[in-house]
Each structure stands twice: as structure tokens, then as C-alpha cells.
Amino acid sequence: MAGNAVNHDCERHIGISFTEHVAESQHRLSPAARGELTSLLLHLMMAAKIIARETRKAGLVDILGLTGRTNVQGEKVQKLDDYADDIIIRNLRYTGHLCVMSSEEHEDIITIPERYAIGNYALTFDPLDGSSNIDANVSIGTIFSIQRRVSDGPTGTRQDILQRGKNQVCAGYIIYGSSTIMVYTTGHGVHGFTLDPSVGEFLLSHPDIRIPEQGRIYSVNEGNYYRWDAPARKLVEAFKSEENPRGEPYSSRYIGSLVADFHRNLLYGGIFIYPADAKSPSGKLRLLPEANPLAFVAHNAGGLATTGTQRILDIEPKRLHHRVPLIIGSRKDVEFAESFYSGGTGA
Ligand code: AHM
Ligand code: MG
Numbered sequence: 001m002a003g004n005a006v007n008h009d010c011e012r013h014i015g016i017s018f019t020e021h022v023a024e025s026q027h028r029l030s031p032a033a034r035g036e037l038t039s040l041l042l043h044l045m046m047a048a049k050i051i052a053r054e055t056r057k058a059g060l061v062d063i064l065g066l067t068g069r070t071n072v073q074g075e076k077v078q079k080l081d082d083y084a085d086d087i088i089i090r091n092l093r094y095t096g097h098l099c100v101m102s103s104e105e106h107e108d109i110i111t112i113p114e115r116y117a118i119g120n121y122a123l124t125f126d127p128l129d130g131s132s133n134i135d136a137n138v139s140i141g142t143i144f145s146i147q148r149r150v151s152d153g154p155t156g157t158r159q160d161i162l163q164r165g166k167n168q169v170c171a172g173y174i175i176y177g178s179s180t181i182m183v184y185t186t187g188h189g190v191h192g193f194t195l196d197p198s199v200g201e202f203l204l205s206h207p208d209i210r211i212p213e214q215g216r217i218y219s220v221n222e223g224n225y226y227r228w229d230a231p232a233r234k235l236v237e238a239f240k241s242e243e244n245p246r247g248e249p250y251s252s253r254y255i256g257s258l259v260a261d262f263h264r265n266l267l268y269g270g271i272f273i274y275p276a277d278a279k280s281p282s283g284k285l286r287l288l289p290e291a292n293p294l295a296f297v298a299h300n301a302g303g304l305a306t307t308g309t310q311r312i313l314d315i316e317p318k319r320l321h322h323r324v325p326l327i328i329g330s331r332k333d334v335e336f337a338e339s340f341y342s343g344g345t346g347a
Pocket of ligand 1: 104126128129130131132221256257258259284
């Protein structure tokens with residue numbers, strides 16, 4: 001029957017699933033790999049699908065639960081961000097691929113219970129970023145960062161989590177919006193997948209995303225303007241004037257949900273800014289579960305991420321909840337922002 005061999009490549013038009021894409025690219029990039037990272041990501045996507053299902057029901061929280069309030073039986077009902085946190089931990093801890101985890105929702109690291117095998121990777125995540133927007137039906141997201149284990153004891157340690165962003169082997173996010181989209185990179189291109197709810201699979205919808213070199217959007221919470229330092233104020237003034245790389249005013253777009261603001265700017269081009277301010281002198285956003293993974297995505301899509309004075313991926317984390325100012329997006333716009341902090345343009 002040799003003459004009847006089927007060319008499976010002709011099936012590509014039906015859509016490349018995330019499962020196929022990640023397995024194929026891992027095999028191509030590291031033929032000796034045993035599929036650990038692939039398996040880890042597939043478990044993470046399983047958790048994402050469950051979180052997507054629950055966020056879609058968020059308008060029904062008072063009826064179905066996940067409110068953070070007390071139900072009629074007098075029991076405290078879990079909040080959606082705690083629920084997402086639990087789902088990720090429970091779907092990942094038994095896989096044998098992780099040595100330790102860290103979540104924005106936990107003060108300390110999350111160890112792997114003794115009954116499960118210890119693996120070669122460490123996972124840091126923000127289970128549901130922007131969750132204060134849930135009640136208004138605004139897009140929210142899960143952010144993740146994976147690093148290779150560096151400790152050598154019987155179990156993972158804080159050291160495995162406290163690594164510079166440039167050591168990440170994989171990072172990305174899932175955005176729960178008008179559709180559920182996941183974007184990831186292993187350092188070889190940035191790819192986006194949209195969840196097809198009819199089959200429960202993420203299908204490749206945004207192959208090899210490149211952020212425009214220069215954008216036309218700036219995203220910042222301008223309500224904090226009078227609390228910012230001089231470079232941040234002058235920078236935002238510049239984006240509103242013609243004294244910027246574009247030569248005309250940028251549009252202002254701010255959702256207040258980091259993943260949604262970042263994702264829009266990744267596709268359309270632009271810059272997201274969360275500067276240090278008088279209330280949060282180190283910045284509001286967290287280096288490990290927020291800035292690092294998005295910086296890894298931005299860099300691999302041709303963009304940049306900085307605090308203004310230091311590239312995000314070079315920062316040595318001092319603690320699990322280390323906070324940083326974050327300026328991230330199109331390369332020329334971020335370089336322009338850096339010039340304000342380096343004593344150049346108007347600093
Ligand atoms: P969270 O991790 O508690 O959800 O806070 C992070 C969120 C980001 O999604 C968003 O970029 C930022 O906080 C918005 O902050 P602000 O309301 O100060 O503009
Ligand atoms: Mg967050």
C-alpha cells in the first residue's frame with residue numbers, strides 16, 4: 001500500500017494545535033529533549049481552560065459562587081483569583097516536572113508535596129492578574145514564567161525562583177477576554193493560540209508575533225501623574241506632544257489590566273508604563289510573576305522592557321515579591337523612554 005501513503009502536511013489547513021506546535025518545536029530545537037517542558041505546558045493549558053470556563057461564568061458569581069463573600073450557609077465562598085491559584089497548583093504539582101512553584105498570591109514558595117516526584121523546572125505565576133476588574137467584565141489574565149532548576153537538594157528552593165529574567169526558558173500569558181488567547185515563547189519566536197471552545201484546544205492563530213518597532217499608543221495610569229518623578233512626567237508629556245519618535249501625539253489607552261494592555265500593545269505597537277510613584281517608590285508591579293515573563297515575550301517579539309535605568313531581564317531578584325517600575329513595548333518607544341532616565345531628553 002506504499003503508493004497510498006498519506007501526506008499529513010496537507011492536513012495543516014485544519015489548524016495547528018498548541019499541543020502539536022509545542023511538541024514539534026521542542027523536538028526541532030532540542031532533539032534529545034524528553035518532552036518535559038512540553039508536558040509541563042500542556043498541564044498548564046489544562047489549568048488555563050478550567051480558569052477560562054470559570055471566568056466566563058463570572059457574571060453569575062452571586063448565583064454560582066467564587067465571590068469571596070459568605071454564602072447562605074454561612075460559608076466563605078472562594079474568590080476567583082484564589083480558585084485560579086488552586087487550579088494551577090493542583091494541575092502542576094503532581095506532574096513530576098516541577099521542583100518548586102511561586103505565586104503572586106503566596107508570601108512564600110510553594111513546595112511539591114513529598115508524595116510527588118521532583119522535576120527540573122521552577123514555575124512562577126500570577127494566577128489572575130487584573131482580578132479587581134472581574135465584576136466589570138474586563139479582560140484579565142494568567143501570567144507564567146518557567147526557569148530551569150539550579151538548586152541540587154532533595155527539593156526545589158527559593159534559589160530556583162529568584163533567577164534573573166534572562167534565565168527564563170519559557171514565558172507567556174493567557175488572556176480571558178472576548179476569546180481566550182495564550183501567547184508564549186521559549187526564546188524562539190512568540191506565538192499566539194486561540195481557544196476553540198468547541199474542541200477545547202488552543203489553535204495557532206498568531207504565528208511569530210513581532211511587535212511594531214514603533215507604536216502609536218501609550219498606556220499609563222495618568223491619575224498618578226502628580227506622584228511620579230520628573231522623568232516619568234516629562235516622558236508622558238512628550239507622548240502627548242509632537243516631541244516623540246512618531247512626531248505627533250500618541251493615543252492614550254489604559255485598561256488597568258496588565259495582560260490586556262500588554263497584549264493590545266504587542267499586536268498594535270505601543271508602550272506600557274507603570275512608573276515608581278510617591279505611594280509605591282519601587283513601582284507597583286512585581287518582577288517575578290509580572291514584569292519578567294512579559295519582558296521575555298516583548299524581547300522575543302522584537303520589543304524591550306526596562307525600569308527606565310535597567311533592563312528588566314538583567315535585574316537580580318532580591319525577594320519573591322520584588323517590585324519594579326515597568327516600561328515595556330515597542331523598541332523605539334522604550335528606547336525613547338530610557339533617554340529620559342539617562343539624563344538625556346528632558347530628564
Ligand atoms: P493585581 O496583580 O493585584 O491584579 O494588580 C496588577 C494590576 C495590573 O493588571 C495593572 O496593570 C495594574 O495593576 C493597574 O494598577 P492601577 O489600578 O494602579 O492602574
Ligand atoms: Mg498581578
